[in-house]
Amino acid sequence: MSAAALYGFLAHGIIFGAFVAALPLGGRWRMLALVAIPIALATGIASFMHGIVGTPSLTLLALAVWQLASLRQSPLAYRPALALLTFAIPFYAMALGLGPLDPYAPGYQPLPLLAASLPLAALLWWRRLDGWLLILAFDLAGYASGLFANLWDVLFDPLLVLVALTVVVGRSFRRRTSPEGNPVDA
Amino acid sequence: MTLPRWLPPLLFVLAMGAAAWRAPAPAAPEFSRAPSAAASRAPASFAAAMLPSAAPSAHAATLAELPDGRLAAAWFAGTREGAADVAVWFATLSADGWSQPQAIATREGTAAATLAYVRKIGNPVLYNDGERLHLWFVSVAIGGWAGSMLNHSVSGDGGRTWAPPVRLQTSPFLNISTLVRAPPLPLADGGLGLPAYHEFIAKHGEWLRLAADGRIIDKGRMALERRAVQPAVAALDERHALAILRDGGPAPGQIRSATSDDGGRRWTAANALPLPNPNASVAMLRLHGDRLLIAGNGASNRNELLLWISDDAGKNWRSAPSVESVGDAGAEFSYPALLQARDGRIHLAYTWRRQGIKHAVFNEAWLDGGTP
Numbered sequence: 001m002s003a004a005a006l007y008g009f010l011a012h013g014i015i016f017g018a019f020v021a022a023l024p025l026g027g028r029w030r031m032l033a034l035v036a037i038p039i040a041l042a043t044g045i046a047s048f049m050h051g052i053v054g055t056p057s058l059t060l061l062a063l064a065v066w067q068l069a070s071l072r073q074s075p076l077a078y079r080p081a082l083a084l085l086t087f088a089i090p091f092y093a094m095a096l097g098l099g100p101l102d103p104y105a106p107g108y109q110p111l112p113l114l115a116a117s118l119p120l121a122a123l124l125w126w127r128r129l130d131g132w133l134l135i136l137a138f139d140l141a142g143y144a145s146g147l148f149a150n151l152w153d154v155l156f157d158p159l160l161v162l163v164a165l166t167v168v169v170g171r172s173f174r175r176r177t178s179p180e181g182n183p184v185d186a
Numbered sequence: 187m188t189l190p191r192w193l194p195p196l197l198f199v200l201a202m203g204a205a206a207w208r209a210p211a212p213a214a215p216e217f218s219r220a221p222s223a224a225a226s227r228a229p230a231s232f233a234a235a236m237l238p239s240a241a242p243s244a245h246a247a248t249l250a251e252l253p254d255g256r257l258a259a260a261w262f263a264g265t266r267e268g269a270a271d272v273a274v275w276f277a278t279l280s281a282d283g284w285s286q287p288q289a290i291a292t293r294e295g296t297a298a299a300t301l302a303y304v305r306k307i308g309n310p311v312l313y314n315d316g317e318r319l320h321l322w323f324v325s326v327a328i329g330g331w332a333g334s335m336l337n338h339s340v341s342g343d344g345g346r347t348w349a350p351p352v353r354l355q356t357s358p359f360l361n362i363s364t365l366v367r368a369p370p371l372p373l374a375d376g377g378l379g380l381p382a383y384h385e386f387i388a389k390h391g392e393w394l395r396l397a398a399d400g401r402i403i404d405k406g407r408m409a410l411e412r413r414a415v416q417p418a419v420a421a422l423d424e425r426h427a428l429a430i431l432r433d434g435g436p437a438p439g440q441i442r443s444a445t446s447d448d449g450g451r452r453w454t455a456a457n458a459l460p461l462p463n464p465n466a467s468v469a470m471l472r473l474h475g476d477r478l479l480i481a482g483n484g485a486s487n488r489n490e491l492l493l494w495i496s497d498d499a500g501k502n503w504r505s506a507p508s509v510e511s512v513g514d515a516g517a518e519f520s521y522p523a524l525l526q527a528r529d530g531r532i533h534l535a536y537t538w539r540r541q542g543i544k545h546a547v548f549n550e551a552w553l554d555g556g557t558p
Contacts, residue, residue: 096357158360
């Protein structure tokens with residue numbers, strides 16, 4: 001098996017553990033989440049996720065580890081999730097054939113994309129979004145490892161977009177049901 | 187724990203430098219001037235025979251010539267198309283005839299090698315680069331063929347043993363809907379240009395540029411006005427190429443085409459060829475000079491397998507002798523694969539009534555109307 005196959009398989013085990021960690025399981029959530037990882041690997045759950053979803057992005061893996069380690073609040077708050085949705089939905093539509101241009105193709109020779117990440121990194125640093133800057137560094141280091149042929153696959157994937165959708169929809173739902181109508185998070 | 191303010195940007199700069207070092211920046215692609223077979227003065231010849239059966243249902247043959255001159259064929263077969271027992275089968279043709287088929291890719295083996303669930307496999311493509319025999323084939327985890335992912339395996343011993351397949355990342359959305367049908371073209375830098383296609387929601391041809399190590403380093407789209415898939419490509423010189431595609435639009439169909447004038451980086455829709463296509467796979471081969479040969483089906487069904495020749499790089503086409511033609515509209519002779527061996531003989535493999543794969547071998551004298 002290839003290193004990329006091993007990465008995808010193990011990463012999906014960790015992501016499954018992070019999903020379990022996000023469930024309302026009370027005080028024993030961390031133990032249950034850590035038990036869920038080997039269960040996912042041993043029972044075929046991770047293999048099934050790998051088959052259906054494909055190779056997970058390093059961003060999703062980093063957020064999963066973040067969730068499992070219970071490091072402060074997840075960086076995937078409402079605004080980053082909304083920004084990801086705004087970018088990813090037309091990106092996927094064009095990549096699947098809407099229009100003549102394929103935005104996925106430049107990810108195979110990504111020097112211009114890497115250059116574009118410089119102002120993004122500067123913005124993240126200026127706004128003191130260290131979590132996202134570290135995740136971006138983690139993503140680029142992962143690309144440099146050779147596990148990924150296309151830079152876009154390092155940055156996001158459909159499962160991450162689905163998570164972002166739940167963040168946005170969840171926040172909208174909470175705003176509706178909140179008596180004051182105030183946002184719950186930023 | 188609070189990180190020093192300087193640490194995240196420092197890590198970012200280091201990672202970006204490493205990523206920039208890794209990012210491919212290949213030169214503009216050019217097609218390789220592959221040595222073409224010499225024009226033969228042999229008398230017209232034609233022979234055809236069925237390949238040994240591997241399973242009740244067989245489809246989608248592909249051909250390659252091995253370094254020792256043997257012809258290799260691969261196809262998928264099982265109880266029916268899409269069944270869990272479908273495997274990619276491989277056989278070689280020597281002076282003793284066709285070898286017994288051996289399974290070189292299975293659903294279980296692909297799942298084990300990729301550590302990912304696989305429901306079915308299909309469409310193989312063989313290519314011999316002189317040192318290694320390549321096999322690309324599609325696998326599906328969920329849904330129909332539109333959900334296909336692309337896998338790649340290589341053999342260093344003429345197909346006896348194969349490395350575990352590697353799944354290629356060709357699409358950002360669940361990595362689905364990249365299929366292959368026709369063989370790649372060699373590029374001048376040692377890489378390959380692999381015709382592929384997409385059929386989830388939209389249907390169009392694609393072009394994958396592979397580095398010499400098999401890694402994808404570019405991808406292009408053949409965007410036509412009509413739905414068209416399964417491109418087969420012939421290089422006309424170092425920069426120009428013609429792609430012909432299966433017409434996926436409403437009947438009556440014609441063979442669709444696209445051209446490239448920059449080594450395959452960009453593809454432009456061209457006029458449909460004046461040749462019928464009943465939404466069925468076509469094959470194309472460049473013979474010596476500017477001669478091109480196409481194999482495909484007749485206007486309305488797959489009960490005729492026809493050949494057409496162009497003597498002027500695809501501008502004009504004329505009919506060559508037909509290979510199969512029966513009155514039964516339900517009969518199927520489809521999914522042709524063409525290859526010209528180094529000895530100049532032309533090999534054609536195709537699906538025969540879904541019951542097996544048939545192999546025909548002929549020469550240019552027969553194409554030009556000579557009687558065997």
